[in-house]
Amino acid sequence: MRLLSLDVGGKRTGVAYYDDATDIVLPLDTITHPSDEMLIEHVRALCSERNIDRVIVGLPLLPSGKEGAQSRATRAVADRLQATGIDVLLLDERYTTEALDNPDAAAACTLLRTYIERKDRGRS
Secondary structure, three states: OEEEEEEOOOOEEEEEEEEOOOOEEEEEEEEEOOOHHHHHHHHHHHHHHHOOOEEEEEEOOOOOOOOOHHHHHHHHHHHHHHHOOOOEEEEEOOOOOOOOOOHHHHHHHHHHHHHHHHHHOOOO
16 A cells, blocks of 8 residues: 655645555655645645555644644645545644654654554554
């Protein structure tokens, strides 16, 4: 299974890739996008190029677990991706951002690792 994960931001989105043939999560270049439409087109192209089976989108819930403005915006992007025929799964991304050189891609990698671990335990 080939997976792509997205840590969606207003202007920048972290991206990571996973292929179960290699069992390695790889950070990809951060997508800089002035609009959601440009982000969606870029993700559609990545999905086509890499034969992606599912896209995992981090949902930035508030510490209380409720949705705020950013989670609503992220959900809207996920819904638009789903409407193009891409299999999209939202995953709670609280506490996944890592302080590294590329925090956007690092967060996307963490999302994928979390999804894979949960899937392996039967909780996808």
